[in-house]
Amino acid sequence: MGVSEIKDESALQSLLSSASNQLVVLHFSAAWAPQCKQMNEVMEELSKDSQYNNVQFAKLEAEDVPEISEKYEITAVPTFIFIKNKSQVDRIDGAKAADLTKKVKLLCSGQGGVPPPAEDKKPIQDLNTRLKNLINSAPVMLFMKGDPEQPRCGFSRQITQLLKERGIKFSSFDILQDEEVRQGLKTYSNWPTYPQLYANGELIGGVDIVKELIESGELEAQLPKQTSLEDRLKGLINKSDVMLFMKGDPDTPRCGFSKQTTSILADTGVKYDTFDILSDEEVRQGLKKYSNWPTYPQLYVKGELIGGLDIIKELKESGELESVLKGQ
Incomplete structure (x- = not known):
């Protein structure tokens, strides 16, 4: 079937939709990296193998599609993302030809689909510092699922609507894009669910707390005065x-x-x-x-x-x- 080239989000979505329950292998590469050229050749050979006729192979210039690279947390090239039914099931970081071949074969056989064990996380102190910096990165900070334009859960949709209706300026962080932040913030703030709203670095609470503060007329008093951009x-x-x-x-x-x-x-x-x-x-x-x-x-x-x-x-x-x- 060959290797297709993805140049934007619409092309990627079209590929994922057409692939149905097939395995999709995305290679995030860079023209300046010789190891990416080598891995493209490996992928070309795999695409010609008849046992992988049901696999869709595609390559992307990571720096030309920053939004897609951000979505899949691409921090270096080459990186391979494996997708089934529009959901990521595995990944390979680095130029590992043998691992790529094994992974494609494994996922095609139906034995894959479980991401490899996570690497050792950074020390708790480093994570806490990162969380503190994120919380304080804006006067009003919302940790939610998705973003204000595309909330990915009902509670996140409700809280963004409540804030927008009152003209409250806020920044947000999509916890679905960072599992370390998603789990770490629950412990850091001793608050087990999302969304979480912070003001001046202090936790306000979730959507129920925000609703209560609105009903009592206290929400604005809990938030910092709005400053110009x-x-x-x-x-x-x-x-x-x-x-x-x-x-x-x-x-x-x-x-x-x-x-x-x-x-x-x-x-x-x-x-x-x-x-x-x-x-x-x-x-x-x-x-x-x-x-x-x-x-x-x-x-x-x-x-x-x-x-x-x-x-x-x-x-x-x-x-x-x-x-x-x-x-x-």
């Missing part, structure tokens, strides 16, 4: 002398450009802070207009925009990066 952006930009707006965080960058940027900055030894623009759509879109810079990552030094990855590379090559980061 411009003031909020200024505050974030000036949060640290060196501030990087990126996709993900330095430990788990969620696009190739962010990964390269954090690697370059780490080599300088200069301390910097970050903001995950995937956690806040208002900041993600607003900062593009505020800075007149349409892409991410974006690096700021003492409140001034330096630029993105290309500018950072140029400064590194010219030997000026460290002095620029130190504001010299």
